[in-house]
Amino acid sequence: MTEETPEAPRDGNAPSRRALLGWGGAGLALGAAAAGVGVAAARSGDGAPAADSGAAVPFHGAHQAGIATAVQDRLHFAAFDVTTKDRAELVALLKEWTRAAERMTAGHAVGDGAYGGLAEAPPDDTGEALGLKPSRLTLTVGFGPSLFAKDRFGLEDRRPAALVDLPKFPGDNLDRSRSGGDLCVQACADDPQVAVHAIRNLARIGMGRTAIRWSQLGFGKTSSTTPDAQTPRNMLGFKDGTRNISGTDTAALGKHVWAGKGDGPDWMTGGSYLVARRIRMHIETWDRTSLQEQEDVFGRDKGEGAPVGKSKERDEPFLKAMLPTAHVRLAHPDSNDGATILRRGYSFTDGTDGLGRLDAGLFFLAYQRDTRKAFVPLQRRLAAHDALNEYIQHVGSAHFAVPPGVRDKDDWWGRALFS
Numbered sequence: 001m002t003e004e005t006p007e008a009p010r011d012g013n014a015p016s017r018r019a020l021l022g023w024g025g026a027g028l029a030l031g032a033a034a035a036g037v038g039v040a041a042a043r044s045g046d047g048a049p050a051a052d053s054g055a056a057v058p059f060h061g062a063h064q065a066g067i068a069t070a071v072q073d074r075l076h077f078a079a080f081d082v083t084t085k086d087r088a089e090l091v092a093l094l095k096e097w098t099r100a101a102e103r104m105t106a107g108h109a110v111g112d113g114a115y116g117g118l119a120e121a122p123p124d125d126t127g128e129a130l131g132l133k134p135s136r137l138t139l140t141v142g143f144g145p146s147l148f149a150k151d152r153f154g155l156e157d158r159r160p161a162a163l164v165d166l167p168k169f170p171g172d173n174l175d176r177s178r179s180g181g182d183l184c185v186q187a188c189a190d191d192p193q194v195a196v197h198a199i200r201n202l203a204r205i206g207m208g209r210t211a212i213r214w215s216q217l218g219f220g221k222t223s224s225t226t227p228d229a230q231t232p233r234n235m236l237g238f239k240d241g242t243r244n245i246s247g248t249d250t251a252a253l254g255k256h257v258w259a260g261k262g263d264g265p266d267w268m269t270g271g272s273y274l275v276a277r278r279i280r281m282h283i284e285t286w287d288r289t290s291l292q293e294q295e296d297v298f299g300r301d302k303g304e305g306a307p308v309g310k311s312k313e314r315d316e317p318f319l320k321a322m323l324p325t326a327h328v329r330l331a332h333p334d335s336n337d338g339a340t341i342l343r344r345g346y347s348f349t350d351g352t353d354g355l356g357r358l359d360a361g362l363f364f365l366a367y368q369r370d371t372r373k374a375f376v377p378l379q380r381r382l383a384a385h386d387a388l389n390e391y392i393q394h395v396g397s398a399h400f401a402v403p404p405g406v407r408d409k410d411d412w413w414g415r416a417l418f419s
Helices: 017-023 087-105 192-205 250-256 283-287 291-298 327-331 375-385
Strands: 074-082 138-143 183-189 210-221 272-281 346-352 358-368 392-402
Touching: 074 192, 074 358, 087 138, 087 192, 183 192, 183 272, 183 392, 192 210, 283 358, 291 327, 327 375, 358 392
Parallel strands: none
Antiparallel strands: 074 183, 074 210, 138 183, 138 392, 210 346, 272 358, 272 392, 346 358
């Protein structure tokens, strides 16, 4: 099938947004995603690890960056509603986003930049990231179930079976204004201003065709894809993600994270499924709980992170030594028929709730090969039995199909879906 927008020039140069207006807003076919595997070991030109140098993460590849990539320090996540009803306009937007994302992840301004252009026109870039390093910025795009609704964009027959409407779990208190979305963009970087700049520019480019439905800032990564690094802690003070999948474990990624050929529609091969959950923590209640009870709730000690009866964090846990309601026992793959997810969560603090209590918690991000076989059964078990439920509540939820990476400069986010 042919594309539904004019063929874009392929001279490798980035035309300005104003030049694109002559194409009726049509975007350009330029790649936008990096290989997840191996990115964790990306290095800058001087040989320093990218995580230490502020270098750019490679952009094109078989998988989108921001999944298996070494987890950055900061997050700006945004879910968008598509406001246009024109399929060609949506395709054009995805092409424009792709071009802008490629430039921003490389540390460049969008289009002609933030200054020096026509004085009578808005600049192509908002400018707040001028002079800043790429800071390992990654941009990861996903498509929500609502994008595939009947009578919208002709995609109803292309919705993957794995992109289910998540069930309501016991204890959920979901805010509709913090849930769902047609599209999502996950911006991760080591500099919060770089991450915010990326979402701000994509939202500006999408004006008139998309609108932000909800967004979340995150700090203090709560899981890691680099097991040789120190395990981060969540807002409850416990190490989180000790057994997370390594970003360089290609076998585990292939088994648990990447959608394989035959798993669903061809356009999702090499992609993944993302569940995003905003989890409010009852900080004040937790802070008045005894240390023994806190450790019993998790099934690990608070200092070292060792499982019950063990001395080191990475010692193999003896699950039956933990309380039946311990979080680690219930979440362990051995308790869930081997179900495994890749976590990329972040802590958040959004002020207070009007009663003097911190509006704080975990912005949970989980990638998996098939949500029906991973997050859904795992969360059903946790929601029914986890002692941690006394101190947390899920208040936001979304599910997205994350397509594979953009292969080269002639590819773009979602091309296989819309072709």
